[in-house]
């Protein structure tokens with residue numbers, strides 16, 4: 408019997424959209440039941456948000472002081488304790504899921520399927536390897552619980568017209584005290600979230616400084632777009648790490664991706680393969696980014712970007 | 724601290740253009756350049772810096788792989804590691820088996836800190852460090868961009884989707900590296916000569932009493948679907964027009 412447990416991702420007050428994408432993946436597995444586990448300190452609001460996702464049967468709310476921060480060492484034993492009743496345990500392939508789920512899988516004595524792109528059978532999936540330069544179909548042998556992370560760029564979020572039951576649960580699991588959360592440093596901005604935005608503009612090394620990124624922000628504001636960056640731009644300190652797009656940054660699937668002054672290294676392209684339309688602006692006509700771009704424009708970004716901003720005006 | 728253990732994986736060099744075998748059985752690895760997984764190289768660099776600061780006495784590099792993996796361990800020794808161990812296995816091992824083997828080495832070697840890459844750039848699994856920490860029942864600090872030690876405690880800054888997360892934990896522990904932790908040093912020729920005389924021990928999964936577990940079966944391998952050929956436009960105006968035609972701008 409296929410019963411799926413999804414580990415919810417949240418920031419303490421809001422459910423992350425990655426959870427609804429995991430539900431979409433789970434619905435592709437012909438499950439008899441899909442439950443979401445919300446580990447939180449409190450967590451009533453988050454559980455309520457999870458209960459609205461279409462296709463969810465039950466939300467398990469595990470309210471415990473130790474669950475205030477998403478520490479893998481604390482969450483994994485609780486996930487393992489819940490897992491017994493399920494055939495599959497899924498989580499998003501975000502830094503949260505990547506940190507937590509393998510730890511839970513090892514506690515359960517099973518392997519993990521990372522980055523599900525497509526479902527081929529109850530225990531058979533497609534996933535990318537070599538930075539997406541090859542796609543393998545893998546099967547998890549045996550009949551133990553199957554632990555997997557879901558490549559969120561590959562699934563649309565499930566709708567929000569559901570009304571699942573919320574069940575408060577107490578787990579009799581001893582938790583370690585060897586790991587302590589200190590803080591999260593993030594530059595909160597009002598801009599759209601990179602991972603869910605329908606339009607993204609990214610800048611590369613060519614921007615030359617953090618100040619110069621302002622021209623991208625101004626264009627992004629006109630378009631209602633999120634702003635991303637290449638690794639070179641992050642390494643150079645122009646922008647913070649959470650803006651990095653690519654193999655080791657964020658994998659995104661916006662409708663429109665505009666790469667500005669980015670050469671198009673394979674590690675960067677991995678992050679944007681699922682974008683609807685890729686636009687490249689680069690002064691080098693031979694830049695590899697033009698091999699994947701749907702629309703290419705050769706020229707100096709410092710002329711083109713301000714011009715675009717003017718042309719687009721408020722027409723969006 | 725006495726000892727840091729660094730886990731290295733031999734992988735296709737990140738500059739190699741990956742090609743899928745025509746029969747769909749995998750990617751072509753014959754005759755291509757092989758290197759230390761870049762994230763593991765960063766792990767080794769970090770361990771060496773800790774030792775050079777006088778905060779650790781010994782850096783041990785370990786790997787699991789075919790006999791040729793000795794090359795990557797020799798490179799690790801040339802970078803500055805003191806000693807190496809190869810768990811010789813000609814068949815690929817999955818993350819859970821690798822974690823079991825590393826745990827067996829931990830039990831023998833008793834390191835206070837284990838550092839490895841957050842993912843290997845071949846399978847991109849991003850699992851081994853987390854699994855090792857689970858089996859060892861010790862803290863994990865994944866995706867580290869900063870590592871500070873203070874006695875038997877450590878503080879790590881982690882690169883997470885929302886920004887930078889800071890955690891603090893007791894040693895022994897497992898740390899997995901992100902790209903911005905450091906920039907690995909280049910190996911100099913005299914170091915390569917010197918590395919030939921450093922100890923490199925061989926063992927096997929069977930010697931360690933480790934059974935394989937959790938491996939996935941690969942049924943097929945294919946190239947990703949290529950994107951259709953794009954068009955070039957002359958100027959910003961033409962770009963805006965094209966975006967409008969495609970319904971991406973109103």
Ligand SMILES: Cc1cc2nc3c(=O)[nH]c(=O)nc-3n(C[C@H](O)[C@H](O)[C@H](O)COP(=O)(O)OP(=O)(O)OC[C@H]3O[C@@H](n4cnc5c(N)ncnc54)[C@H](O)[C@@H]3O)c2cc1C
Pocket residue numbers: 610611612613636637638639640651652653654655656657667668669670671672673674675678688689690691694706707708709737761762844902
């Ligand atoms: C293990 C590993 C993982 C990695 N992961 C990632 C990742 O997740 N994401 C990522 O992005 N990279 C990643 N990289 C790095 C990647 O290989 C490239 O080094 C990086 O993407 C290059 O960034 P860039 O395109 O901004 O810089 P460059 O390659 O330097 O390109 C700059 C481009 O700007 C153009 N340019 C310069 N001036 C102008 C101008 N005035 N107007 C217009 N165009 C101009 C140039 O023609 C050039 O094409 C990874 C590398 C490794 C080894």
